[in-house]
Structures are given as C-alpha cells and as structure tokens.
Amino acid sequence: MSLSAKSESLARPAAAAEIRPRPRLLLAVMLLSVFMAVANIFIVNVATPSIQRGLHSGFSELQFVITGYTLAYAVALIIGGRLGDRFGRKRMLLIGVAGFTLSSLFCGLSSGVSMLIMFRVVQGLSAALIAPQVLSLIQENYAPEKRGGIFGMYGAAQGLAATTGQLIGGFLLRLNPWELDWRTVFFFSVPIGIAIMAMTPFIPESSQRDRSKLDWVGAALIAAGLLMLVYPLVQGQKEGWPIGILAVLVLSLPVFALFVRYEKKLLERNSVPFMNVNLFRERAFSIGLVIVVLLMCSQAAYFLIFAYLLQIGLGFSALQAGTIILPMGIGYFMASLFSPKVSAKLGPHVLTAGAALTVTGYLALAMSVHATGPSGAVLLWVPALLVLGIGQGLIASPITTIVLSRIRAADIGSASGILTTGMQVASAVGIGLIGVVWLSSLSGHADAVGREVEQQLRSSLPAASAGPGDAALTAMRDCYPLMARGGDPSAIPAGCRADAASPAAKQLYESGIRLANAQNYADSFLLCLYVLAAVAACMLPFALVLARIRKA
Numbered sequence: 049m050s051l052s053a054k055s056e057s058l059a060r061p062a063a064a065a066e067i068r069p070r071p072r073l074l075l076a077v078m079l080l081s082v083f084m085a086v087a088n089i090f091i092v093n094v095a096t097p098s099i100q101r102g103l104h105s106g107f108s109e110l111q112f113v114i115t116g117y118t119l120a121y122a123v124a125l126i127i128g129g130r131l132g133d134r135f136g137r138k139r140m141l142l143i144g145v146a147g148f149t150l151s152s153l154f155c156g157l158s159s160g161v162s163m164l165i166m167f168r169v170v171q172g173l174s175a176a177l178i179a180p181q182v183l184s185l186i187q188e189n190y191a192p193e194k195r196g197g198i199f200g201m202y203g204a205a206q207g208l209a210a211t212t213g214q215l216i217g218g219f220l221l222r223l224n225p226w227e228l229d230w231r232t233v234f235f236f237s238v239p240i241g242i243a244i245m246a247m248t249p250f251i252p253e254s255s256q257r258d259r260s261k262l263d264w265v266g267a268a269l270i271a272a273g274l275l276m277l278v279y280p281l282v283q284g285q286k287e288g289w290p291i292g293i294l295a296v297l298v299l300s301l302p303v304f305a306l307f308v309r310y311e312k313k314l315l316e317r318n319s320v321p322f323m324n325v326n327l328f329r330e331r332a333f334s335i336g337l338v339i340v341v342l343l344m345c346s347q348a349a350y351f352l353i354f355a356y357l358l359q360i361g362l363g364f365s366a367l368q369a370g371t372i373i374l375p376m377g378i379g380y381f382m383a384s385l386f387s388p389k390v391s392a393k394l395g396p397h398v399l400t401a402g403a404a405l406t407v408t409g410y411l412a413l414a415m416s417v418h419a420t421g422p423s424g425a426v427l428l429w430v431p432a433l434l435v436l437g438i439g440q441g442l443i444a445s446p447i448t449t450i451v452l453s454r455i456r457a458a459d460i461g462s463a464s465g466i467l468t469t470g471m472q473v474a475s476a477v478g479i480g481l482i483g484v485v486w487l488s489s490l491s492g493h494a495d496a497v498g499r500e501v502e503q504q505l506r507s508s509l510p511a512a513s514a515g516p517g518d519a520a521l522t523a524m525r526d527c528y529p530l531m532a533r534g535g536d537p538s539a540i541p542a543g544c545r546a547d548a549a550s551p552a553a554k555q556l557y558e559s560g561i562r563l564a565n566a567q568n569y570a571d572s573f574l575l576c577l578y579v580l581a582a583v584a585a586c587m588l589p590f591a592l593v594l595a596r597i598r599k600a
Contacts, residue, residue, distance in 0.1 A: 073251060087236075115479050117175075212377075362566055403439070
C-alpha cells in the first residue's frame, strides 16, 4: 500500500496536451509498469520466511533484502525524474523496465543472500526510473479533463497490486512450479516486464529541455547518510551492538547535516539541488511529512513481522498468510475509495480520524492475538484487521493533497518528490527499528517460554514415558533459546538434534519446539504491536496541528 500515486501525480506541471496515438497501448504500458513494481514489494514480503529458509540466512539478512530495495528507490527517485526530463521519458521507462526485468531474473537465480541483496538494489534503482516516467507520460499525453480518470486508474492499479500481491506470492509458493520454491516470486515479474518492453517502442516519446547539472554530490551524501542510519539498525542486534556499529549510527547525523548545508548553498547559488530543503520551512508540509513518515514506518514494519508470525510462528503456508492479511487490504482499499466523501465531511480532520482508527486497529489486533494466543484462531482477528486497514487508508489517500495545498505551484514537483522519497526512507527505517524490537523479544522471552512449555508437557507426560520423555523435554528447554536467537528456529545448533532419540521422545521434543516457537512469536508480535500503536499514536497531535493550520 503506497502513497506514491497521488504524491508523484503532482510532480509535473499540467500540460494541455491531446491524447497521442495508441492511447490504449500507452495506458497498458503505464498500468502494467505500476502493477509490476508495486506487486513485487508485497509478493516478496510474504515470501521472506521462505527465502530465509531457502538461503539458510538470518533475519537481519532478510531485512537487507527489503531495505536494499527501498533505499535504492528512495535515493534514485528524484534523479530518475530528472533523467527522464533530460534524455526522454520513454527511453528511461524502457531502461527502467529492462533493468527491473533482468534484476528480477537474477534475484530468482541468486545462489546466496548477498547476491540477492545486490540485485534487489538494482531492482530498486530500476523502479526509481519507472515511477516518475509513468506519471510524466500521463501529464504529457492526456488532456487535463482526461487526467483525473487516468490517475484514478493509476491509483487503482497500485491498490490492486498491494491488495493481491501477498495472495499472488502465496499462490506461487503453494503452486511451486518445477520445485523453484521462493524463486518463483521473482520470476513472476519477468514475463510482465517482457510484455511491457514489447509495447514500449510504440508509445510516444516526451522530454523537457532540462540541461541543468545533476546534483550528484547531494545524492551521494543522502545515500551515505541513509546507509549509515539503516545498516546499524539492521546489523547491530546480530553483532551485539559493537562500538563500531554505534559510531556509524551516530555519525549518520553529521552526514545529514552536511547534506542540508550543501543543498542550501546550491539554492543560494541558484543551482538545482537534489532536494529543495527550503520547503521544510512550510509548517504544513513539514508536519504532513512527519505524518507520512510515521505511517509508512509502522506499516512496513507491521507487514514484515506479520509474515513471520503467521508462517514461522504459527505454521501457516504463504498462501494462507496472504489470505489472512487480505481483510486489511480490503479495508484499506475501501477507505481510499470513499476518502473523498469522508474528507468532504471532516475536512483535514480526516487525518485525525485515520490516525485514531490506526491506533485502535493495532490495539484491537493486539487484544485479539492475546485472546487467541498461539492457537491460530485468526478469524477473531478479522475485525481488527479491517479497522487497521480503514485507518491507514483514510490517511494515505488524502494526505498528499492536504500537505501540498500550501506549496507554490513552482515547487510542487520538488515537494512531491521529497514526500515520495520520505515514504521509502521511512519504510527502510521502520523495518530496521522493528527488527531490533523483534529479535530482542524473541531472544529475551525464549528461556521463559521454553520452561513454560516444558512444565506444560511434563504434566501430561505418561508415567511409562517418564525416562526418555523427561530427557527430551529437558533438551527442548535448553535448546529452544539457542534456536530462537537470530529469528530462525530452523537453524538447529550443534547438540540440539533429537535424531538419536526414540520415536516417541523425538516426537515430544519436536512438539515442544513447535509449541515454544508459536508462543514466543505470538508474545513478540504482541510487543511489536504495542510499539507500532505508540508510533501511530504520535500521528494524532501532528494531525490536529495540521488541521488547525489548514483551517487558519
């Protein structure tokens, strides 16, 4: 679920242009490009547990698989738009789709997690070439009275991709053609990309006579700062927070300060900066950006840990996990659909209502998970998931219009670019931060959960099995905390295999591990939900202030 449709739609000044030849072909290219790029995010998300098992990697490496994509997209998005203006939007779109298709192929062919991360970065860079060209082509090729309907289709394509992406990923993993397992989720984009490339030569070219120098120094500074911020958040927990990791995290702040100073100097010299930092002086824009960051930060974190709870914790298949998440997608889609009517009645307080419902959704889901425990009675979660989706949809749909309403027409492109970049950065930071909470909780609760499950199973142990069963439960209690570290219980430490035990003792040992894992994941997910609710609650005061500014 993304806010990029509306934010990027304002990135180009309107041009009164008639529809060029082959309008249906042009529309197919644009909508397929959007669907491919957005669906990929959610398809990969539901497949992360399968990727982790298939590549025998840790949770932190899987975080880089996701954040590598989002950070590359965030840094390259503004440059992608400038390259399209200078060298031609159709040309850059074709390059972006070709890059996305090839990188998807090589992601699926990856032999290790490092190779996968590298090609995910290429995917993110390619997506950053695609997105701004699509929206610029809409502006160039459709008359003003036609654009509303076209942008509606654009948003619907994004919503459809977000709603069905996890189902598609689950279905591909369930189908498992040619025993490819997780690799199929990346190969899914290849035929779509080939179809887009076959149609792209037949759509019109467009460009602007923009020959201003690209701000590569600013791009390098912001990329370095983001990497120095996100890498320690993802890797620190795994390495035990050594002084070097903490130093890199702290040093990211002066790098960001240097970036801001450099961008201001470019503005003073009337040069074109990577980011127009003077826009942050507009209170409505700055406050709205904070709301966007808080929303996307919590949303990206939630989707990641929910996939792990459902698949590794509770043992659902990827397809079942995608189906369980579907009510939230439906709520989000319906809220986005009816948000104009809600906005007409509530005005800017639609954001306040959305923030309140989002907090309520997280807390209601926490209560539902607490009530069901590790039993997996997920039908009881449906109302909370619907409320959570509705709350996020009520924020996502109108916020771009509200935030950009006080920005000068000449600065709309820069402002929308900053907003969209902020979304991607927030997603990466949210995944990094929730990983710290998630892994700390899994490790911290493991001992207590192991002892609790041991006592539970020991009390029901038949007298005839007391000897072997007692040894199996003791081994389970001692081994589970070791297996829980790193968020990958399938990684069995040396000495923790029950292969030599009797069939009954082995079954008891494995049953204990499954019960402990389900309980530990449910407890850790509960803690994360409370953290996400607190993050979402921070949106409320900002939403109230923004509403007051709008009314003034």
